[in-house]
Amino acid sequence: MALLSGTGPYFLGVDGGGTKTGFVLADEAGTIVASHQLGPSYYIQIGFDGLHELLAEGVGTVLAAVDASPEDVAYAFFGLPAYGEDSHAQAFLDVIPEAFLGHHRYRCGNDMICGWAGSLGGEDGINIVAGTGSIGYGERRGKSARGGGWGEIFSDEGSAHWVAVQGLNAFSRMGDGRLAKGPLYDVFMEAMELKVDLDICGAVFGREPPSRDKIAAMSQLVAKAVEAGDATARSIFERAGFELAAIVDAIRQQLDCPPDERMRVSYSGGMFRTGQLILDPFSRHLRALNPAYDIVEPLHAPGVGATLYAARLNRLALQPG
Incomplete structure (x- = not known):
């Protein structure tokens, strides 16, 4: 896990994938204050329960790194593989983050958005x-x-x-x-x-x-x-x-x-x-x-792109340092 000091509120980006999942936390200045990596977040492979456990662990780890709580997250974006490709599954995916964030200041989407937002700066x-x-x-x-x-x-x-x-x-x-x-x-x-x-x-x-x-x-x-x-x-x-x-x-x-x-x-x-x-x-x-x-x-890795997109959803343009 990478760690830098920072102060909230924070923007949380999750870049999911079929092999690994990146968790990145940035402050309002665009500084990456914490990051962590876990295994695949492909729900078809690990199931909804497995996805919930993985996301909760990763989010908890990056927040703990800066002594922050879910309430300190201004907005989060969860880029998940296969999101949007099954209408029945989407309803389950959309509510998973609420269980460990405790609020609705987030959005789920396909992980392709993380790559685009990072590579092209949005x-x-x-x-x-x-x-x-x-x-x-x-x-x-x-x-x-x-x-x-x-x-x-x-x-x-x-x-x-x-x-x-x-x-x-x-x-x-x-x-x-x-x-x-x-x-x-x-x-x-x-x-x-x-x-x-x-x-x-x-x-x-x-x-x-x-x-x-x-x-x-x-x-x-x-x-x-x-x-x-x-x-x-x-x-x-x-x-x-x-x-x-x-x-x-x-x-x-x-x-x-x-x-x-x-x-x-x-x-x-x-x-x-x-x-x-x-x-x-x-x-x-x-x-x-x-x-x-x-x-x-x-320009940036997909994990950073996820934080950029989270900020954009909150009507803020981050400038990663």
């Missing part, structure tokens, strides 16, 4: 998130739109989960001869300590259905295979870049942005920690779709 533009899952969100002249993020079974293209599944598929094809063996095969064999390649079925499925974050972590093996010179692995990242660019361009259309109008685009999520491996194909495909994109480095 200004017009589009942010693409490629973490465990993938999703994009943008705003232009008061209009907002999202793209992608339909879930890992039939969407989340370009995400860590998607890249890992493509890598596993390539491994299986290499294993039975449908695809010539390349370095990817050896990377998976060694990293997963497989005696024979079919052992990967037990390693992935085990006795329980594989968790979303466990599969997503295997994207690192695909990246390692690229470094080892595997052409199939590189083609997976090439397609990932294309898919992420397509999400951004779909959002641009929804925002009624004229073809020749400049549009800022930024990015967030663990996939972008691979650097140019994903940024190069993403940038190339995006500009092929429309040369009027300006790709900019993220």
Whole structure:
């Protein structure tokens, strides 16, 4: 947990995700006074009770760090994965924070907003998130739109989960001869300590259905295979870049942005920690779709973005220090 001294009232931001959840507390001057990180807040994976426990623990930890209480929170924003994608679940998600905050000075929304608010400082533009899952969100002249993020079974293209599944598929094809063996095969064999390649079925499925974050972590093996010179692995990242660019361009259309109008685009999520491996194909495909994109480095992390958005909901513009 990171800690700085500060005085309330505070703005609380929660950046949820399929692998980790960040809790950030900022004062009215925009100074980050406390932060904490816990595991996944994907309610489909951990359940409503698990989500309640995780959020209560994280909020309690950052408030305790500055000897504050929930009453000291001027406003909070909870960016939660899969929020807004199930009308029945949304009613439950919306009331969870009230139980430990004891007031209604908060709002829940999709975690895509955290990435956008952080990367672009809450200004017009589009942010693409490629973490465990993938999703994009943008705003232009008061209009907002999202793209992608339909879930890992039939969407989340370009995400860590998607890249890992493509890598596993390539491994299986290499294993039975449908695809010539390349370095990817050896990377998976060694990293997963497989005696024979079919052992990967037990390693992935085990006795329980594989968790979303466990599969997503295997994207690192695909990246390692690229470094080892595997052409199939590189083609997976090439397609990932294309898919992420397509999400951004779909959002641009929804925002009624004229073809020749400049549009800022930024990015967030663990996939972008691979650097140019994903940024190069993403940038190339995006500009092929429309040369009027300006790709900019993220200004702040999504957790900070959540505090910015919380302040905005309270009609205050923070300037993070």
